Amino acid sequence: MTAALSLGPVFFHWPPQCWRDFYFRLAEEAPIDAVYLGEVVCAKRIPFTAPEIEAVLSRLKRGGKRVFLSSLALIGNEREAALMRDLCAEVEATIEANDVGLLDLVAGRPHVLGPFLNIYNESTLSYFAAKGAVGACLPAELPGRSLARLAATAPIPLEVHAFGRLPLAISARCFHARAQRLHKDGCQFVCGRDQNGLVVNTLEGEPFLAVNGLQTLSYTCLNLLGEVKRLEAAGISGFRLLPLAVDMVAVARLFREVLDGVSGAEEASSRLEDLVPGIPFANGFLYGAAGRSRQSALPLELE
Template sequence: MTSKAKLTLGPVLFNWPPEKWRDFYFRIADEAAVDCVTLGEVVCSKRLPFFEPLMANVIERLQGAGKEVVLSTLALIMSKREMDIVRDITAMNGLLVEANDVSTATLLAGRPHTIGPFINIYNEGTLAFFAKKGATRVCLPVELSGKTLSVLSKNAGLELEVLAFGRLPLAVSARCYHARAHSLSKDNCQYVCTDDPDGMDLDTLDGEAFLALNGTQTLSYSCNNLIEELAEMQQMGINRFRLSPHDIDMVGLAGAFRDVLDGKSPGQELEELAEGLIFSNGYYHDVEGGRRVAAE
C-alpha cells in the first residue's frame, strides 16, 4: 500500500561546486522517490552567482520529472543586496517560494507560499498567523518535540512538514566560521566552504565530534534521523517529511524513507547509506537535540 505521505528534498545547504550541484539535482529528477524539491541558496549570498546560471535547467529537469519545485531563500538578510535578491525571487511568478525569514514571508503575503525551518514557529498562534497570510505549508523548526508536533497538527490550517533526515541547522550568524577556521575574513573567504561538502567537523577539546560548520551556519555533527518516528507522526496527521541533502546516496536514502512510509522495510539500511554519519533524534523526544533515543 502506498501511503499519502510525501517526501520533500530540502535545499542543499552546503557549497557544492556548481557542476556537482547540477548533476545531483539531475539524478534526483531522474531517480529519487521524492515528491517535492526545494532548492536555492539559504546560507550565504556570496555563493549564489555560481549556480544561478544552472538554475533554470535544473528546475526544468525536475519539473519535467513530475517533481514539485519550490524556491528556497536566504535565512539571514542583512544588506540591501541580500534584500534585493529576495525581492527578485519573490517577484517571480509561477513558482512556489519558501520563506526562511519573516521579511520574505511579508513579501509573499497574500499569495500561496511555504515557510521553511528558519522562521520561529513554536505554537498554534504563530502558525495560524502565517496561515492567515497565505502560507500553505510550513516546515517546522528543529527544536520542536513530538508532543509539540502533535499539538500543532491539530487544526493546523495548513500542511505541516518535519525535518526527518540530515544534520540539524542549529544557528546562523553574520560571521563566517568557515572563513574564521581558516584564519580568513568573510569578505575575503576564498570560498573555503567548498572543501567540505557536508560541513567542516568541529570537535571538543577532548576530541568528541560536536558540531559542523557551513559558512555562516552552524549545524549539528549528528544527523537527525526520524525514520523510526515516521509512523507516529503520520498518526498525528503529519504527512510530509524533509530530507536534507548530504554528500551521500540521497536517491537510496529517499528510497528507504519511501519504503518505510509505505509500511515496508527499507530496501537499504540507513546506517549503510549514511556513510558514517551519526544519528540523533533527541529533539523529537524532548531531550538534548544531539541524543539518540532508542525506539520503544
C-alpha cells in the same frame, strides 16, 4: 494518502556541476514529491548556482517534482534584502520564506513557511497561514509534543525534518573562513572544501558540531525512520530530507519504503547506516531531549 517526501535545499557549497548533477539524478530516480531549491546560507554563493538553476528547475519539473524556491535564512543587509525581493518577484515560482520580511512580498499568493521562521505555537502558525501559506516546515528543535499539538489544529499541511545534518544556528560571521584565519569578505570560498560541512571537535577530540560557512549544523545525522509512521498518524503530512553528499536517491527510497509499510524501520535504519558511513544518528529533539542524542529509552510524547 501517505505522507509526502521532500528534499530540502542543499546547504553546502558544492561545485556547481556537482550541484546540478545531484538534482538531475534525483529528478529521475528519487521517490521524492517536492524539492526545495536555492541558497539558504550565504548570499555570496548565489552566483555559482544561478547559471544552472533554469536547467535544474526544468529537469525537476519533468521528473514530476513540485519545486519551491527557498530564501536565505538570514538577511543581513540591503543588498541581500534586494536579492530576496527579486526572488519573490518570480511570479511563476512558489517561495519558501525563511524570514518574516518576505511574507508581505508573497502574501496573497501560494508560498511555504520555511523552517527558519519561528513557528512554535498555534497562534503563530494560524497568523502566518492566514496570509496565504500553503504549507509549513517546522523548526528543527520542536519536540514531538509540540509537533502533534500543531498538527492537531493546523490550517495548512505541516512538514518536519526527518534526515540530515540539522541547521542549528546562523550568523553574520563566517566560521568556515574564521577556521582558516580569513574574514567573510575575503573568504576564498573555503566552505567549498567540505562537502558535508567542516567537523568541529571538542578539545578532547569528541566530534561535536559541523560548520558550513555562516551556518552551524549538527554533527550527528537526524534519522526519524523509526518515528515517521507515528508522526504521520499524528497528522504530520510531509517529511524533509536534508541533502548530504551521500546517495540521497537510496536514502529517499528507504524513507519511502518505511512510509509505505514495505520495510520495517529497524531494518531500513541499518541500511541507512551503510549509506551514511561514519556519521552517528540522532533523534533527540523529537523526544524533548538533547538534539544530538539518540533516544530509544524515552517515550515519544505525541499527546
